[in-house]
Amino acid sequence: MSDDPAPVPGAPxxxxxxxxxxxxxxxxxxxxxxxxxxxxVAAEAGVSRTTVYRHFPEGRSQLVQETATWEVGRFWSxxxxxxxxxxxxxxxxxxxxxxxxxxxxxSRIMANLMDPDLDELVSALRPAxxxxxxxxxxxxxxxxxxxxxxxxxxxxxxxAEAADYLTRMILSVLGSPAGVDLTDAEATRDLVRRQFLAGxxxxxxxx
Amino acid sequence: MTxxxxxxxxxxxxxxxxxxxxxxxxAGSNEAKxxxxxxxxxxxxxxxxxxxxxxxxxxxxSRATVYRLxxxxxxxxxxxxxLADVARLGGELTGELARATDLExxxxxxxxxxxxxxxxxxxxxxxxxxxxxxxxxxxxFDRLDGLFATAAAVVGPxxxxxxxxxxRAGEVAVxxxxxxxxxxxxxxxxxxxxxxxDVRRLVxxxxxxxxxxxxxxxxPTPLTTRSTGT
Numbered sequence: 001m002s003d004d005p006a007p008v009p010g011a012p013x014x015x016x017x018x019x020x021x022x023x024x025x026x027x028x029x030x031x032x033x034x035x036x037x038x039x040x041v042a043a044e045a046g047v048s049r050t051t052v053y054r055h056f057p058e059g060r061s062q063l064v065q066e067t068a069t070w071e072v073g074r075f076w077s078x079x080x081x082x083x084x085x086x087x088x089x090x091x092x093x094x095x096x097x098x099x100x101x102x103x104x105x106x107s108r109i110m111a112n113l114m115d116p117d118l119d120e121l122v123s124a125l126r127p128a129x130x131x132x133x134x135x136x137x138x139x140x141x142x143x144x145x146x147x148x149x150x151x152x153x154x155x156x157x158x159x160a161e162a163a164d165y166l167t168r169m170i171l172s173v174l175g176s177p178a179g180v181d182l183t184d185a186e187a188t189r190d191l192v193r194r195q196f197l198a199g200x201x202x203x204x205x206x207x
Numbered sequence: 208m209t210x211x212x213x214x215x216x217x218x219x220x221x222x223x224x225x226x227x228x229x230x231x232x233x234a235g236s237n238e239a240k241x242x243x244x245x246x247x248x249x250x251x252x253x254x255x256x257x258x259x260x261x262x263x264x265x266x267x268x269s270r271a272t273v274y275r276l277x278x279x280x281x282x283x284x285x286x287x288x289x290l291a292d293v294a295r296l297g298g299e300l301t302g303e304l305a306r307a308t309d310l311e312x313x314x315x316x317x318x319x320x321x322x323x324x325x326x327x328x329x330x331x332x333x334x335x336x337x338x339x340x341x342x343x344x345x346x347x348f349d350r351l352d353g354l355f356a357t358a359a360a361v362v363g364p365x366x367x368x369x370x371x372x373x374x375r376a377g378e379v380a381v382x383x384x385x386x387x388x389x390x391x392x393x394x395x396x397x398x399x400x401x402x403x404x405d406v407r408r409l410v411x412x413x414x415x416x417x418x419x420x421x422x423x424x425x426x427p428t429p430l431t432t433r434s435t436g437t
Contacts, residue, residue, distance in 0.1 A: 051435030119344050126343065133393060161397060165413055168389040177380050178355035195382050 010172060017055045020045045021067040022182040030166055033064065033124075061124075068121060069128040075103060076132070089147055089201065093166070093192045094185065100174050102180040137167040144200070162200045169196050225356040228294040229287070238276055240266040245288035250329035253338050254285060288330075293354075296324050297361040304365035310418060313369045315403065316412045318364060318383055321402025325391050335392075345390060358384035371420045380420065 023045035027036035036059055042049045056063040082099055083092040141163035147153050153162070173180065173191070181187045232238035233311045244266035248257040259281060263270045277284045303320045307313035325331060344350070359377035362384075367376035387408070390400050398405045 028388050121339065126339065129393070161412075163390050164395060164397070168386065168393070172385040172389055176351035176355060176385075178352045178385075179359075179378065194417040195413075199413040199415075 013052070016047060016051060019068055020052055020063070024063055024067045024081055025071060029069075032121045038063070043052075055171055065124040065127065067130075068124040072125065072128060073135075075100070076136065078103070089143055090153075090189070090197055092143070093170070093196055094189045096189050097170070097173065097182055097192070098185060104174070105183075118206075127174065133167055133171070136170065137163045138173060140166050147201065153200060153204055157200055166196055166200075210297070221301045224353060226290070226293070226353050227367065228259040228297060228361070229290050231291055231294055231298070231300075237266075237268055237272060239277055240268060241273055241284065242288045242291045242322065245284050246292065246330045248374050249285075249288075250333050252343050253333055253339060257281070259284075261325065264294055267356050292328070292330075293357070296321060297357075299324060299366055300362055304362065307365075307369065310369040310412055311407070311415060313366060314383060317365075318387060318400055318402055318410065319406045321387050322384075322390070322406065343392070354385050354388075370418065378413075383412065 020041060022035075023041045026044055027040050031040070032034070038052050041048060041063065042052045045052070050062070053059065056066065079096045083095045086092040087093050106125055137160075141159050144153065144157075144159035144162050148157065148159055153159075173182070181193050212313060229269055232242065235374045238395065245257070247265050248261045259273055262284065263273045265271065273284075274280070286348055299320055300317055303315055303316045305383060307316050331342065345392070346354075362380040363376040364378055367373040370379065387400065390398055400409075401407055403417045
């Protein structure tokens with residue numbers, strides 16, 4: 001499973017709207033969040049300026065915001081797809097954190113961000129935050145309900161509450177590793193065992 | 208404020224420098240008056256609209272005195288006021304944790320004191336309501352690493368005596384700080400960090416099992432979505 005920032009297989013493709021957002025991402029990679037115009041995006045996408053405005057009538061800010069939200073959605077769906085094969089909840093969390101970290105490190109957008117760019121990106125992403133939290137928590141809740149049915153959760157664990165807790169930890173750790181080496185599988189597994197799952201899953205016997 | 212993520216810098220453990228916290232100016236000093244005035248003005252009008260004149264008027268000092276104390280003007284005043292606020296929180300936490308009897312007590316006291324401090328911070332509340340970008344920009348992506356490093360440095364030593372592995376005190380402090388920031392920025396209907404019962408359930412459900420060595424058959428009442436009674 002590649003985690004290159006390439007289009008998600010099976011994602012709708014070819015539409016002008018998506019082509020414009022892909023072009024916007026390329027422009028951001030090249031010129032920064034603040035460094036491109038709608039003309040640049042139109043040229044990159046091979047469409048007219050009018051077409052860009054038809055899809056994003058509020059102009060640049062709408063394009064930046066929706067592209068950022070769309071890219072965040074792709075980021076998480078790539079991770080969900082990649083970890084689907086992992087045998088345990090712990091493995092999924094570990095692999096997801098490792099992969100998320102690799103993708104962030106590799107992202108030319110993140111690497112090139114200057115502070116004013118970062119501020120604009122923060123503003124652009126803010127409206128999507130509750131949605132991101134909800135999507136991740138719903139995904140984890142379904143996993144936790146399966147785990148509960150299999151008898152692998154501590155008695156009395158509330159899957160919804162546990163999913164909310166895990167979502168907070170995932171978002172916090174990926175955003176600010178603060179000393180944890182998320183490129184190292186052992187360090188990441190140790191973190192997941194201690195801080196993510198210790199209160200949620202039944203401790204492995206003999207441990 | 209963590210939608211994608213950060214980690215823009217370097218590889219391996221991120222050694223963000225802890226933010227150096229200033230010594231608090233003596234109460235009643237002109238500097239303390241200015242810093243208090245800054246927070247009062249921000250609580251009323253926000254960061255963008257607060258002017259040096261406002262601060263001078265609020266503090267009862269002359270404009271010239273304010274400028275002499277903060278030659279860097281508004282940005283320096285704002286920064287100093289925020290750092291003083293963080294230093295005050297650090298002092299409160301150190302005092303609170305010194306009275307803790309065991310690990311659970313320590314974590315509950317710390318999270319509760321910090322949660323209440325943040326919720327009572329009128330300047331922060333105004334900013335989150337009206338200028339959220341100004342707050343979140345500081346908490347976004349890996350910019351939080353500095354704040355977490357500060358939490359480790361300030362709170363870690365108070366936690367260490369209660370831990371089976373004292374060497375992990377810093378990371379435990381960061382863990383608690385993560386939860387503090389998360390619940391503050393994204394409130395949960397089930398966990399209110401100003402309510403002792405909620406904090407205790409959070410600590411018992413998620414923190415203690417990861418900190419108490421051995422097979423923890425002493426798992427407490429699990430955290431479930433709190434019924435608010437209405």
